Amino acid sequence: MTDPPLSPDLPDDRQLAAEYVLRLLPPDQHATFEARLEAEPALRAQVAEWTTRLAGMNAEFPDIAPRTAVKSALRTRMFGTEARRRRPSLLQRLGLWQGLSFASLALAGVMAWQLAQPPAPTTPAPLYVSEITAEDQSLWLLAVYDSGTAELRLTRTDGSAPAGRVLELWGIKGDNAPVSLGVLPDAGASSVVLPDPLRGSVTDLVLAITDVPLGGAPGGNPTGSVLAVGHGDRTVTRHTTKKGGPAAHPFECLIKRRRPRTPAAAPRAPCDPARH
Amino acid sequence: MPTTLADIEDMIARIALGDRNAFSALHDATSAKLFGTCLRILKDRAIAEDVLQVIYMKVWRHADRYASNGTSPMTWLITIARNSAIDRLRRIRATAEIGAEPDENLPASGPTPEQAAIARSEAGKITECLDELEPDRAGAVRGAHLDGLSYADLAQRHAVPLNTMRTWLRRSLQSLRECMAQ
Structure with missing residues (x-):
């Protein structure tokens, strides 16, 4: 077959752009045209024009909802299987903390605060208290750190992970990469012994919670692209985005940390993109 | 929605x-x-x-x-x-x-009246302008856009030589562009 002469009254590029948009060009011409697009803004404009011009026909494409299984399959394909790893060993429920009411916890907090005051010779190793809350208050945890045993005790007083997600706790020391402290149990209290790098002075330790797929952050590694700033699974908690409202920040990191001895400490931004 | x-x-x-x-x-x-x-x-x-x-x-x-x-x-x-x-x-x-045997299971190439109405309201002029083309030419444009048919497919569907189909399509696209620019 031979190509007919080009239609005399339709400029060549415009015609090519239309045929390109309709996927009518033979493969070699298609590839040639695509290569030109990279370098020629005017040609890209022609393509955009034809795309918009023909888009009116798109209304004839019907709405047909795909099976819900398709979305789950997509998620698995893109973000990995959801039951890859659980790390319950890192965080075990602490019986003592289960069933404590919020009131008694608040009391424990006050006591801990007092214990954190300048230690008398008889005072045991200091306890530190911190709250971890989401900006929208949809999640609220109380964290108590015993510097004597390096044990961090967490009690969730409010909030839960979105369906199909779990909450993962991260410790961030100074400018270092976040260290996973494991997945929080669905409710109640838990404790974790801080790994060596996070011990010592905890006044610059930031605790963050992200919601991640069941089994923890894909890859399990707090560095790398999985945790690159802005990825959705860095989200501390559920967002309360309102339709039509301002765009939600894709992640909201920590939150509040109360330092026992330096109440005027400025809050930091542990997930500042510049840090990653 | x-x-x-x-x-x-x-x-x-x-x-x-x-x-x-x-x-x-x-x-x-x-x-x-x-x-x-x-x-x-x-x-x-x-x-x-x-x-x-x-x-x-x-x-x-x-x-x-x-x-x-x-x-x-x-x-x-x-x-x-x-x-x-x-x-x-x-x-x-x-x-x-x-x-090129795409025709057997193809639905009718034209829109349903309801789809046409939606298209008209949402899409501005293109439906109107397609209506101004010969029905088989408009059908070829729709076949290319909505069914992803190639020139060969279209030529077979409309039982015309390949080059004729190319000319149809190119002329039709040109007419559409002129009509929609009005």
Whole structure:
């Protein structure tokens, strides 16, 4: 077959752009045209024009909802299987903390605060208290750190992970990469012994919670692209985005940390993109 | 559906930052339209489901390119869907050596009256302008756009020589452009 002469009254590029948009060009011409697009803004404009011009026909494409299984399959394909790893060993429920009411916890907090005051010779190793809350208050945890045993005790007083997600706790020391402290149990209290790098002075330790797929952050590694700033699974908690409202920040990191001895400490931004 | 184009644009912007929640929301808001697009072109549910996944993976990867794209967000998404479906269709044909026999299961090429009404209200002039073409020429343009038919497919469907079909299409596109510019 031979190509007919080009239609005399339709400029060549415009015609090519239309045929390109309709996927009518033979493969070699298609590839040639695509290569030109990279370098020629005017040609890209022609393509955009034809795309918009023909888009009116798109209304004839019907709405047909795909099976819900398709979305789950997509998620698995893109973000990995959801039951890859659980790390319950890192965080075990602490019986003592289960069933404590919020009131008694608040009391424990006050006591801990007092214990954190300048230690008398008889005072045991200091306890530190911190709250971890989401900006929208949809999640609220109380964290108590015993510097004597390096044990961090967490009690969730409010909030839960979105369906199909779990909450993962991260410790961030100074400018270092976040260290996973494991997945929080669905409710109640838990404790974790801080790994060596996070011990010592905890006044610059930031605790963050992200919601991640069941089994923890894909890859399990707090560095790398999985945790690159802005990825959705860095989200501390559920967002309360309102339709039509301002765009939600894709992640909201920590939150509040109360330092026992330096109440005027400025809050930091542990997930500042510049840090990653 | 209460989702507006601005919502979708917002979702795409957030996806460009890696926001999986936005990605999920975009999927929920747009998958019916994109799946309908795939199904219309591929006419096979299993293949359309697979292509749908490929489409959303492309959206995830290329969301940052949307801003400079120059089209509306739904047009951008449907273009990705349509091109992906057509590419798959052609690949299947090439490997299966089915050749150009797409006509058997094709639905009527024209829109239903309801679709035509929607198209008219949403799409401005193109339906009007298509109506000004000879019915078989308009049918060829629709076949190319909505069914992803190639020149060879169209020539066979309309029982005209390939070169005649090329001329039809090119003239029709030119007429459409002139009509829509008015």
